[in-house]
Amino acid sequence: MISATEQRIPRTASWAAAVFVLLLGLLIGAGTSYAQDQEQLRDYIERTSELMDWARELVQDTDNARSRTVLAEAQRLQVRSIELATQNRPLRAYETARRAREAIWLAVRLAREAMNQEEQLRVRADRFREVFDEVRERAQEAHHETALTILRQSETQAERARERYLQGDAKAGVELLEQAEQLLQRARRLLQDAPRPGRMENEIERTRKLIEGARERLGDDAGRESLERLDDARNFLNRAASQLAQGHPQRARHALERSRQLIGEAVDSGVAPDAEAIRRQIERWDARATRLDPLLEGSNSDRAHRTFRRAGEDRSDAATHLAAGRLLRALRQIRAAHEKLDQVERMLR
Amino acid sequence: MRFLLILGVALAGTVSGPASAHALEIPTSGRDSLGQWTAPPAPKAHWNLRLETGLDALVHTYPLAVSDTTETVIEALAAVAVSGRSARRGANRWELQGSASLGDELTRQRLEGVFRRLDSGRSTRLRLAASLRGRQYRHSDEYTSSDNLETRTDLRLVPWQNESTMFESRLRGYLQHYGSPSELEVNHRQVGLAMTLRSRGWSERSWSAGLLGSARSYPDSARIDRHTWGAQATFERGGQADRRIRVYHRTDRRLVRDETARPSAWIHLTDLEFAIPTGVGRILGDLQLEGWLYDREEGAYFDSWRTTAFAGYGRGDLLSTRWKLGLAGERFGAGEVPESYTQFGLRGGVDAYDDQLSGSLTLEVGQRLYDESSSGTETATTASLDVAGTTDYLDEYSNTDFTYWEIWLTATWRLGDHFTLDAMANYEPENHTIPEDDSALGYATLRLTWRP
Incomplete structure (x- = not known):
């Protein structure tokens, strides 16, 4: 059922059809020399009108303004081509009708894409x-x-x-x-991930202790490069504290991450794989383990005991590799042993 | 010149504070050093006033056989907005927002309200939202710029829930009214009901399944009134973790009142997204399927399937900086219809988040190949065409293959404690095998906001 209001909606195509009749009459009366061309022009314009109706249905089904604009332009061009045809200017009429056809295709493409996008947008919204x-x-x-x-x-x-x-x-x-x-x-x-208030301060304090631990672990063998990295780590730590104080937790977090990265690099570059340095690392491990021993005895943490045991195994492996002259492997093992002691210290805190 | 550019420059100012006797003062001493947590909840209602002024410019260029058509819109605007909300306590909560803008192209009005009723566990059991939007064009033509009014209501009820699951029903209403309805801008209204069973809270896994139905009517074109029945389901695991999967599916049955005016159809939508950690980053995948299957194919309505996919590699964290790079593809298949095409491209993007500066940049370059593309010989200049030679051209579908670029840029700067600068830009040029078909699309805005 079509309501009365729909009947009032202007349909350019209706009066365009009347113009077609006039155009047809003109074409018939124009003589035989151009009859074939004019027949084909009439067909072309007529077919463009059909395509216009077809495109209108599709464009109507979307909310795409660009396709409406382009189709409106096509409509204007189509009307102009009819006018040109009635003025017996077939080449200009064809040129204009062809531009109308181009606009129709573009409108259809825009509308078709929009139809899918609108559905997607509705669901996602x-x-x-x-x-x-x-x-x-x-x-x-x-x-x-x-x-x-x-x-x-x-x-x-x-x-x-x-x-x-x-x-x-x-x-x-x-x-x-x-x-x-x-x-x-x-x-x-x-x-x-929301940190509880105060958690970031704890993270900063923990990183400060990591720096101190790294400096202790490096001892007197620390090279210039590793000391510079530790200094950089301290600077980033201070920056993190400053950012936090200024109310920029995200920046503080990034500075903290960079600080920890530098601590790792300082430790990595701090010891050259020579036998004497590795031996001193093992001695330092022994000293740290001795300090931790009484704390461990008083702790019920199975995890801390387990980690300490594994640290000891790494330390033994390091000594074995050192004795066999496998310096690089010895260095890796003693580093792993120190890191595990770090973990134990945190667990006992 | 072939380009489309939308340039928007907006200057916005927000004045917040005691717009009424119920104004809230947030105690600065309540902020902890993280800058994230404010202490006590608002004891009273809170009102904000916002003033905004700006400039929008639009240039739209598209090809028409032998010449370009350019649409240019430049608009200066001023806007005022008021928003308020109830205290964050008690069982009843409300929010109100009203705004109006005046431009030399368009005037807009917007009014929105939300009411929520919470239970003793502070879960929302009832939510009623309503909005009213008006738009009036100052320059109009027959097709593109009819003044319009839109109203929406959304009633959400949760009659039952337990620790892990809830049942939700929604009733929605929608009305779109044009001042000068036309063939392309048709008045319509819609009412819909949905019932959904879903998981509660933010656990590792979440899911939902529901049924929905709606009726849309067009007072001026009753023949295309339609009913839609549908079912949808979602499943998500992993949330924002490195290993995650999200699946969404929806199927709609659209029944048109007069099948001779427009055929009824089945519509299927599926969206699958996943991430798998590998090495220092993760493999990313996204697949979307969309199918339109009509009861009867005719004219503009034909069966079609659209498949879009992305496969790539990404690294980084959502709360810092991350990037991704991969291949994007799209296939639009519509049987013998010459609109069918295959598209493929290379897509890369980076996004960063920081308290001071956040933003994203996405770039895609690729090619679209139509199954039946027009050849260059058909675009000989009109001077060389004779009317008798047009017959073969009649039923040619005039799409041509093209290479495309898509560039998206967004950025937000916090300039001190009170100012924020937002920028957004988009540019999408197409270079067709027939240069006359080249087109471009662009969009950009810049907005400065002040908050006391």
């Missing part, structure tokens, strides 16, 4: 909204201001996606919604 509400509720309950800030950005991006969609650009809408989803996931991840 629904899913986004559900997760967004859930995450925002969680962030509000937790009073997590960083997550709430990111959620505001996410919502803004989703709003832009919607705006682009309303302006008929579903593809840009999908892209923007993806950005909004990414921000949403970021906020979600922040909430999942």
